[in-house]
Amino acid sequence: MNVIIDNSDLFLTGFKNTGILFAISAFFALILGTVVAGMRVSPAPAMRAAGTFYVNVVRNTPLTLILAFFALGYPKLDLPEISFMNAAIIGLSLYTATYVSEAIRSGINTVSVGQSEAARAIGLPFMQTLTLIVLPQAFRSVVPPLFSVFIALLKNTTVAAGFSVLEAGAIRAYLSERGEPLLPGLLWVALIFVVLVLGILTPLQRYLEKKWRVAR
Amino acid sequence: MTNPVQAPALVELKAVNKHYGPLHVLQDINLQVTKGEVVVVIGPSGSGKSTLCRTINRLETIDDGSITIEGEELPKEGKALAALRADVGMVFQSFNLFAHKTILENVTLGPIKVKGVSKADAEKQALALLERVGVGHQAAKLPAQLSGGQQQRVAIARALAMKPKVMLFDEPTSALDPEMINEVLDVMVELAREGMTMVVVTHEMGFARKAADRVVFMADGQIVEEATPDEFFTNPQSSRAKDFLSKILTNG
Numbered sequence: 299m300n301v302i303i304d305n306s307d308l309f310l311t312g313f314k315n316t317g318i319l320f321a322i323s324a325f326f327a328l329i330l331g332t333v334v335a336g337m338r339v340s341p342a343p344a345m346r347a348a349g350t351f352y353v354n355v356v357r358n359t360p361l362t363l364i365l366a367f368f369a370l371g372y373p374k375l376d377l378p379e380i381s382f383m384n385a386a387i388i389g390l391s392l393y394t395a396t397y398v399s400e401a402i403r404s405g406i407n408t409v410s411v412g413q414s415e416a417a418r419a420i421g422l423p424f425m426q427t428l429t430l431i432v433l434p435q436a437f438r439s440v441v442p443p444l445f446s447v448f449i450a451l452l453k454n455t456t457v458a459a460g461f462s463v464l465e466a467g468a469i470r471a472y473l474s475e476r477g478e479p480l481l482p483g484l485l486w487v488a489l490i491f492v493v494l495v496l497g498i499l500t501p502l503q504r505y506l507e508k509k510w511r512v513a514r
Numbered sequence: 515m516t517n518p519v520q521a522p523a524l525v526e527l528k529a530v531n532k533h534y535g536p537l538h539v540l541q542d543i544n545l546q547v548t549k550g551e552v553v554v555v556i557g558p559s560g561s562g563k564s565t566l567c568r569t570i571n572r573l574e575t576i577d578d579g580s581i582t583i584e585g586e587e588l589p590k591e592g593k594a595l596a597a598l599r600a601d602v603g604m605v606f607q608s609f610n611l612f613a614h615k616t617i618l619e620n621v622t623l624g625p626i627k628v629k630g631v632s633k634a635d636a637e638k639q640a641l642a643l644l645e646r647v648g649v650g651h652q653a654a655k656l657p658a659q660l661s662g663g664q665q666q667r668v669a670i671a672r673a674l675a676m677k678p679k680v681m682l683f684d685e686p687t688s689a690l691d692p693e694m695i696n697e698v699l700d701v702m703v704e705l706a707r708e709g710m711t712m713v714v715v716t717h718e719m720g721f722a723r724k725a726a727d728r729v730v731f732m733a734d735g736q737i738v739e740e741a742t743p744d745e746f747f748t749n750p751q752s753s754r755a756k757d758f759l760s761k762i763l764t765n766g
């Protein structure tokens with residue numbers, strides 16, 4: 299218990315930054331992932347190709363490389379400066395969006411084609427067919443895989459520690475600098491992650507699943 | 515042909531061909547439907563009836579030939595195509611009501627989103643339509659809470675809410691339990707009486723006799739025979755039609 303009390307500043311800042319990284323990246327990943335999923339079912343071949351290209355390239359690149367690019371490569375380009383924190387958010391969002399997109403696309407495939415045909419038949423254009431009819435139904439079946447993606451994102455935030463962001467994954471390094479025993483510190487970090495997942499994400503998932511239970 | 519066409523056709527298909535890979539599913543189809551006419555399309559399974567029906571609002575594309583509505587070629591894509599579809603109502607075999615929307619929302623969605631009708635007006639009109647097809651008291655329910663026959667009547671109301679120029683029906687009663695077929699057919703007969711232009715794929719001979727002006731018999735992607743319902747059912751010309759009729763007659 300001493301480790302966490304003596305170093306509460308470290309734990310607080312660390313998990314606060316983890317929370318910020320997670321929440322903002324999840325938000326942008328959800329939006330971007332939904333857009334990319336939409337592109338991949340679009341009637342326009344160029345849109346489909348662009349969406350597929352993005353997913354295949356980014357999803358198959360290790361997260362560390364993506365973050366390294368934004369933290370180390372990007373500043374060398376002649377572009378506006380960004381903080382390590384923002385670089386991490388951009389990298390995590392772009393990476394996670396590919397998984398969100400695939401989860402949503404699988405959800406779109408569970409919506410029968412009859413639904414979009416009926417929407418087109420009353421004169422709804424593609425965008426409205428997607429946003430009014432298909433996506434609301436796709437989201438319902440997509441809650442469990444989407445939460446797996448977000449739990450992975452929560453854990454992936456620790457990779458940002460390697461790029462000078464003081465988040466939960468960096469706590470260990472700081473503890474050892476302060477001469478604290480490593481194992482208890484690590485166990486505390488792990489425990490807090492489990493509590494975050496079981497205490498916040500899982501109940502939220504259960505709530506959404508119940509609320510959006512598909513009526514068939 | 516029994517209907518020499520004087521008025522310009524509301525729907526006209528000229529030399530339409532379509533393939534699914536090697537399968538020539540629509541072969542040189544020529545068909546005209548005049549305003550107010552009710553055409554029943556009949557034929558064995560796989561003969562291309564659904565495909566024909568679905569090309570008329572371009573849910574299926576065609577390889578060549580032309581399809582016009584009120585003399586206008588079907589737009590290829592985009593906003594123009596969406597606008598055309600608003601004028602062509604479609605009723606599907608499997609109802610396809612929007613599963614996450616209430617019955618009322620199913621009927622108001624098109625008028626509000628596509629035609630820009632106000633919510634209040636759209637709801638008033640929708641309730642009147644639902645009343646007319648006999649499901650007025652179900653407006654607040656979700657589609658899954660209704661019987662198949664009720665769902666199909668809602669689907670008809672949804673199409674009617676767009677005030678279409680022509681309605682397409684693709685086997686509207688073949689997914690229904692027998693006791694529900696008539697409640698849907700009654701609504702369709704009523705529509706036909708009121709002068710709606712209709713293309714109906716169905717094997718319901720009762721409906722054809724009561725409401726159709728013309729029967730189109732399809733086999734293997736071709737229109738083999740066109741006649742009035744009376745002529746067709748009592749005195750079919752082609753051997754394919756004779757064969758087909760003998761089968762559906764014996765099967766009840």
Ligand SMILES: Nc1ncnc2c1ncn2[C@@H]1O[C@H](COP(=O)(O)OP(=O)(O)OP(=O)(O)O)[C@@H](O)[C@H]1O
Pocket residue numbers: 534537539557558559560561562563564565566
């Ligand atoms: N998307 C598709 N891809 C390939 N072949 C198809 C497709 N849709 C239909 N077909 C084939 O085209 C032919 C005509 O199909 P269609 O659905 O138009 O027949 P139908 O007359 O409506 O039959 P049914 O009475 O069974 O509904 C069939 O052989 C069918 O297998």
Ligand SMILES: [Mg+2]
Pocket residue numbers: 563564565684685
């Ligand atoms: Mg069919």
